[in-house]
Amino acid sequence: xxxxxxxxxxxxxxxISEVLLKEGWTVYGISRSITSELQxxxxxxxxxxxxxxxxxxDTENVKTVLFKNWIGKxxxxxxxxxxxxxxxxxxxxxxxxxxxxxxxxxxxxTPMNICxxxxxxxxxxxxxxxxIHVSSxxxxxxxxxxxxxxxxxxxxxxxxxNTAREWGEVGIRSNCVVxxxxxxxxxxxxxxxxxxxxxxRTSLKKVVDKLSVAExxxxxxxxxxxxxxxxxxxxxxxxx
Amino acid sequence: xxxxxxxxINTVLSNRGKxxxxxxxxxxxxxxxxxxxxxxxxxxxxxxxxxxxxDIFENGIVATIGEILQQFEK
Numbered sequence: 248x249x250x251x252x253x254x255x256x257x258x259x260x261x262x263i264s265e266v267l268l269k270e271g272w273t274v275y276g277i278s279r280s281i282t283s284e285l286q287x288x289x290x291x292x293x294x295x296x297x298x299x300x301x302x303x304x305d306t307e308n309v310k311t312v313l314f315k316n317w318i319g320k321x322x323x324x325x326x327x328x329x330x331x332x333x334x335x336x337x338x339x340x341x342x343x344x345x346x347x348x349x350x351x352x353x354x355x356x357t358p359m360n361i362c363x364x365x366x367x368x369x370x371x372x373x374x375x376x377x378x379i380h381v382s383s384x385x386x387x388x389x390x391x392x393x394x395x396x397x398x399x400x401x402x403x404x405x406x407x408x409n410t411a412r413e414w415g416e417v418g419i420r421s422n423c424v425v426x427x428x429x430x431x432x433x434x435x436x437x438x439x440x441x442x443x444x445x446x447x448r449t450s451l452k453k454v455v456d457k458l459s460v461a462e463x464x465x466x467x468x469x470x471x472x473x474x475x476x477x478x479x480x481x482x483x484x485x486x487x
Numbered sequence: 488x489x490x491x492x493x494x495x496i497n498t499v500l501s502n503r504g505k506x507x508x509x510x511x512x513x514x515x516x517x518x519x520x521x522x523x524x525x526x527x528x529x530x531x532x533x534x535x536x537x538x539x540x541x542d543i544f545e546n547g548i549v550a551t552i553g554e555i556l557q558q559f560e561k
Contacts, residue, residue: 320537370533373502417526 248272249324250468251365253303253358254331256282258431259381262461263330268292270465275318277301278331303331303357304349314364326377326468327365329358329403334433336392347395354399359406366414375418377468380407381460382423384483388448404479411477420476422467427455427483450485488559489513492552495534499527513553 250267254260255276261284264274268288273295278285279302289296299317318324335350337343362378369376382404385397403423410421428434428445437445446452460482466472467480489511497507500521508521517523523531528544535555536542543549543558 367529367533367536370530371537414526 248326249275249322250326250328251275251324252328252330253277256280256285259429259457259460260330261285262457263328263464264288266461266465268295303353306352306357306360309357309360310364320371323372323374324365324368325374327361328464329380334396336396338392339394342395350399355402362410366419369419378410378421379464379467380423382425382479384425384427384486387425388486408477415476422475423479424460424463425479425481425483426460427486429455429457448486449483450487453484455482455484488556492555495531496521498534499530502530503527511552513551513556515552516550518550
């Protein structure tokens, strides 16, 4: 299987890529930068890991840069994992429209535009493809300062549910994975007190294991999940 | 050109388990005359783009074969 994954340079995106590569699948990974961890992974899987540096705030050039020049119309792509995201955190009364627009471009508009072309690629090659969006528990449980970020994830969940309905009859599936708080760069600014408070709101009283999220994504891509579509799968240590 | 379009239309119809057709004209309406639904139109768009590098829906909705041909002239 050939799988397009966004945000592969660090955190969850890196773990997802690793899991998929271990499965023997080919990853078409995009990220703005190349980290040393990503470099290592590219070295480990020179044939199966194809990387493109692309800034997802560029919504306009998705078709030309990603699909025409890089992947190419003859390559059969089986799935898209929309993992990349930026977090603009603040309370609503401080909302900065430029920051909000930038976040929406990366988290929502560009992924939606990628879905347009990935679905076209599925249709061209008659592939019963799969789309997986990485959402966030913040879209379901309120956290102070995360309303704007959470709204981008809520948008993705609604988009995914409707994608599933719209394209189900040609076998295309769309699901969201909803992780709770993980130890990634995105949560690096939180103090340990804040983190503990968050973990106390979970059944397992624990940080969410990145690998568990990545493995859930691999499962949703696999034949084992052939009847699962339009769902939000929570991997959140049991948020209560 | 019409015969090439007919081939693509029949590919879409047969992929979607529908009956293929023998002929089309510029006035043939994809929805009304051929029974295309939005997903059939999507697949036709993809197949035309693959062959001619033209996105027939880029400038709005097309209804007839004649309107598809107009997109080629733009």
